[in-house]
Amino acid sequence: xxxxxxxxxxxxDKALVKVLEWVCIALFAAITILLVMNIIVRFVPxxxxxxxxxxxxxxxxxxxxxxxxxxxVTNSHFRVGDWITKYLRNVRMRFxxxxxxxxxxxxxxxxxxxxxxxxxxxxxxxxxxxxxxxxWLYSCMPISGGIMVLYSLKNMYLELAKIVNxxxxxxxxxxxxxx
Numbered sequence: 001x002x003x004x005x006x007x008x009x010x011x012x013d014k015a016l017v018k019v020l021e022w023v024c025i026a027l028f029a030a031i032t033i034l035l036v037m038n039i040i041v042r043f044v045p046x047x048x049x050x051x052x053x054x055x056x057x058x059x060x061x062x063x064x065x066x067x068x069x070x071x072x073v074t075n076s077h078f079r080v081g082d083w084i085t086k087y088l089r090n091v092r093m094r095f096x097x098x099x100x101x102x103x104x105x106x107x108x109x110x111x112x113x114x115x116x117x118x119x120x121x122x123x124x125x126x127x128x129x130x131x132x133x134x135x136w137l138y139s140c141m142p143i144s145g146g147i148m149v150l151y152s153l154k155n156m157y158l159e160l161a162k163i164v165n166x167x168x169x170x171x172x173x174x175x176x177x178x179x
Contacts, residue, residue, distance in 0.1 A: 009154075013073060016073060016147070017070055017073055017074055020066055020067075020069055020070035020073070021070060023062075023066050024063055024066055024067045024070060027059050027062050027063040027066070028063060030059050031056065031059050031060065031063065034052065034055060034056060034059070035056075037049065038052055050129060051129040051130060054127045054128065054129050054130055054132070055130075057137060058132075058136070058137050061137060061138075061140055061141075062140040065140040065141055065143075065144040066140060066144055068144060068148075069144040069147050069148055072147075072148045072151055072152075073147065073151050075155070084097060085097060085098065091166040092163050092166055095159050095160075095162040095163045095166065096159075096163055098159050099156060099159040099160060099163065102152055102155050102156045102159055103156065105152055106149065106152040106153070106156065109145060109148045109149050109152055110149060112141075112145050113142060113145030113146060113148075113149055116138065116141035116142040116145050117142040117145070119138050119141070120135050120138040120139055120141065120142050121135070123135040123137075123138055
């Protein structure tokens with residue numbers, strides 16, 4: 001039963017990572033196209049790109065936050081304190097340390113998520129050129145924050161399970177998510 005749940009979650013994880021990867025690729029391509037267009041229009045003024053800043057702001061924000069989410073889901077992010085893990089000889093202590101780091105990360109992400117959601121929900125102004133709700137610009141923050149909160153909870157559960165039973169072989173699929 002447990003292995004079936006982990007298998008299903010692993011499949012969901014892989015699908016989510018693929019979606020996030022393709023979203024980031026599309027955002028990066030759109031940014032590149034806009035930047036090239038902006039350069040061309042400066043030399044060959046065939047059209048006005050007075051809307052350039054608004055769209056670029058939206059695309060950059062989404063790329064940064066959805067990219068960070070993809071890195072978080074796959075556990076590919078940089079870990080400053082990872083050097084401590086190799087010095088902890090006790091297996092349970094190693095997992096407890098990783099649980100502590102995950103709890104601290106969760107606290108940070110919860111604070112980020114709360115304020116990002118508050119900002120998005122309270123944004124009632126519109127952009128200058130397209131009159132888009134500013135909430136659209138901000139929406140990538142609570143969406144990615146919410147996904148990160150869920151994956152922090154998942155990681156905490158896995159670390160806690162390893163503390164209780166260090167010999168437990170839980171296939172959390174971390175190494176499979178990157179490709």
